[in-house]
Amino acid sequence: MSAEPAVISANGARGRTEKTREMLLEAGVSLFSERGYEATSTRQIETRAGVQRNLMTYHFGSKEEFWKACMVRLNERMRKRLAPAIAQSKDIEPGERIRFLIRRYIRASAAVPEIARIMFDEGRSNGWRLEWLVDNYIREFYDTIGQLFEDGRSSKAIPDIPLINFYYLLAAGGAIFSMSAECKLLTGKDAFSEAMVDAQANAIAKLLTIAV
Amino acid sequence: MSAEPAVISANGARGRTEKTREMLLEAGVSLFSERGYEATSTRQIETRAGVQRNLMTYHFGSKEEFWKACMVRLNERMRKRLAPAIAQSKDIEPGERIRFLIRRYIRASAAVPEIARIMFDEGRSNGWRLEWLVDNYIREFYDTIGQLFEDGRSSKAIPDIPLINFYYLLAAGGAIFSMSAECKLLTGKDAFSEAMVDAQANAIAKLLTIAV
DNA sequence: TATATTTTTTGACAAGTGACAAATAATATC
DNA sequence: GATATTATTTGTCACTTGTCAAAAAATATA
Numbered sequence: 001m002s003a004e005p006a007v008i009s010a011n012g013a014r015g016r017t018e019k020t021r022e023m024l025l026e027a028g029v030s031l032f033s034e035r036g037y038e039a040t041s042t043r044q045i046e047t048r049a050g051v052q053r054n055l056m057t058y059h060f061g062s063k064e065e066f067w068k069a070c071m072v073r074l075n076e077r078m079r080k081r082l083a084p085a086i087a088q089s090k091d092i093e094p095g096e097r098i099r100f101l102i103r104r105y106i107r108a109s110a111a112v113p114e115i116a117r118i119m120f121d122e123g124r125s126n127g128w129r130l131e132w133l134v135d136n137y138i139r140e141f142y143d144t145i146g147q148l149f150e151d152g153r154s155s156k157a158i159p160d161i162p163l164i165n166f167y168y169l170l171a172a173g174g175a176i177f178s179m180s181a182e183c184k185l186l187t188g189k190d191a192f193s194e195a196m197v198d199a200q201a202n203a204i205a206k207l208l209t210i211a212v
Numbered sequence: 213m214s215a216e217p218a219v220i221s222a223n224g225a226r227g228r229t230e231k232t233r234e235m236l237l238e239a240g241v242s243l244f245s246e247r248g249y250e251a252t253s254t255r256q257i258e259t260r261a262g263v264q265r266n267l268m269t270y271h272f273g274s275k276e277e278f279w280k281a282c283m284v285r286l287n288e289r290m291r292k293r294l295a296p297a298i299a300q301s302k303d304i305e306p307g308e309r310i311r312f313l314i315r316r317y318i319r320a321s322a323a324v325p326e327i328a329r330i331m332f333d334e335g336r337s338n339g340w341r342l343e344w345l346v347d348n349y350i351r352e353f354y355d356t357i358g359q360l361f362e363d364g365r366s367s368k369a370i371p372d373i374p375l376i377n378f379y380y381l382l383a384a385g386g387a388i389f390s391m392s393a394e395c396k397l398l399t400g401k402d403a404f405s406e407a408m409v410d411a412q413a414n415a416i417a418k419l420l421t422i423a424v
Numbered sequence: 425t426a427t428a429t430t431t432t433t434t435g436a437c438a439a440g441t442g443a444c445a446a447a448t449a450a451t452a453t454c
Numbered sequence: 455g456a457t458a459t460t461a462t463t464t465g466t467c468a469c470t471t472g473t474c475a476a477a478a479a480a481t482a483t484a
Contacts, residue, residue, distance in 0.1 A: 034337050038251035120332040123391030125246050134397050165415035172384030179335030185346050186354055203377035207419045
């Protein structure tokens with residue numbers, strides 16, 4: 001009754017701290033994507049996380065730093081979904097490859113709709129958040145899409161439109177999931193249902209590629 | 213020096229009041245679309261409008277009613293751009309008609325980018341604003357698109373994808389203008405330049421229709 | 425067990441929020 | 455010109471915001 005409690009305490013302590021941070025990050029990701037940065041208060045985040053007031057400041061220093069931590073987490077979540085798709089795509093013949101990747105990207109957009117929401121939000125006006133997002137993630141993503149675009153163009157798999165428009169159409173492919181509340185109210189349909197995600201993935205893949 | 217000032221005063225009075233409302237509405241439209249409803253304060257609106265504090269409450273009753281007035285104004289602005297396009301389209305042969313309307317719609321989205329911004333913003337989560345927008349404008353717009361979609365399908369001018377996906381792709385066609393700040397930072401290009409608006413209109417029209 | 429460290433809890437703050445009400449100024453009506 | 459109406463200006467309210475600081479509790483280290 002001396003060694004074991006010590007170990008349990010040690011894990012319990014780290015576990016408690018970790019859980020607090022975890023709950024806060026999860027609440028932050030959903031609230032920032034639902035309401036935007038300015039419209040989300042630290043107290044709202046703490047309340048949804050089910051933790052005490054001021055724990056966000058303690059664990060992350062400031063609302064600004066906390067937001068960045070949320071973005072890191074979101075991006076990691078997206079990366080984990082896209083990485084295997086990219087790996088798998090290597091074995092697919094060039095013609096079908098783009099279509100496959102677009103479908104997987106749309107599916108990922110549905111699985112992590114918070115990213116598109118935040119991009120639509122932050123992309124509107126300049127500021128430290130947009131700058132941070134572009135510097136840390138968006139630029140790299142854009143370059144990746146650019147590479148894929150060139151490959152697709154040279155293998156005649158992508159229609160003749162400029163990269164920029166292709167990129168923003170791809171990004172906009174997640175709009176239906178971003179606007180899931182409107183979609184439900186307008187059409188009565190759940191944007192996240194398997195059928196709907198499938199339909200959207202197929203529609204975007206069909207439109208953004210040339211049939212063989 | 214008695215008759216003239218009276219007339220000027222009379223016009224000046226109504227003119228002054230009208231100008232206050234005008235300045236407020238213009239400030240509201242831009243601020244609501246830039247930052248969203250919750251993140252925009254009445255004092256910010258009044259400051260940008262260049263009018264005194266509390267004049268928004270006086271002229272519109274509350275922030276909520278003021279927001280609705282801003283939405284009416286925005287919708288009117290969009291309607292004025294789309295109405296002539298629809299009238300013109302009657303003379304165009306069915307095959308080319310959809311393409312023409314899509315191009316005009318995208319151009320209108322560029323001319324009034326605030327609408328798409330607010331839709332991306334409010335479409336995310338339920339609330340009185342989304343409900344109001346759907347009831348007053350979005351539902352009607354969706355039905356109009358639905359009509360056009362059916363016409364386009366029966367004349368084989370639109371690819372075989374469901375209406376919902378077609379609709380959200382069309383709506384998202386304005387994303388590049390919504391995210392003009394990101395676009396500029398990412399690509400260095402102005403999303404509102406004539407060349408870019410043209411490219412986007414052509415790209416969406418090309419992808420969402422079947423070439424003859 | 426005693427002590428040091430980390431985490432949680434509570435208290436407080438200056439600044440900002442939307443809204444109400446009253447005082448003042450400007451304009452319309454007679 | 456006198457009076458009524460409308461518009462603007464100023465004052466204030468209760469509430470929320472992000473953050474700092476200190477007290478309290480929990481855990482780690484010795």
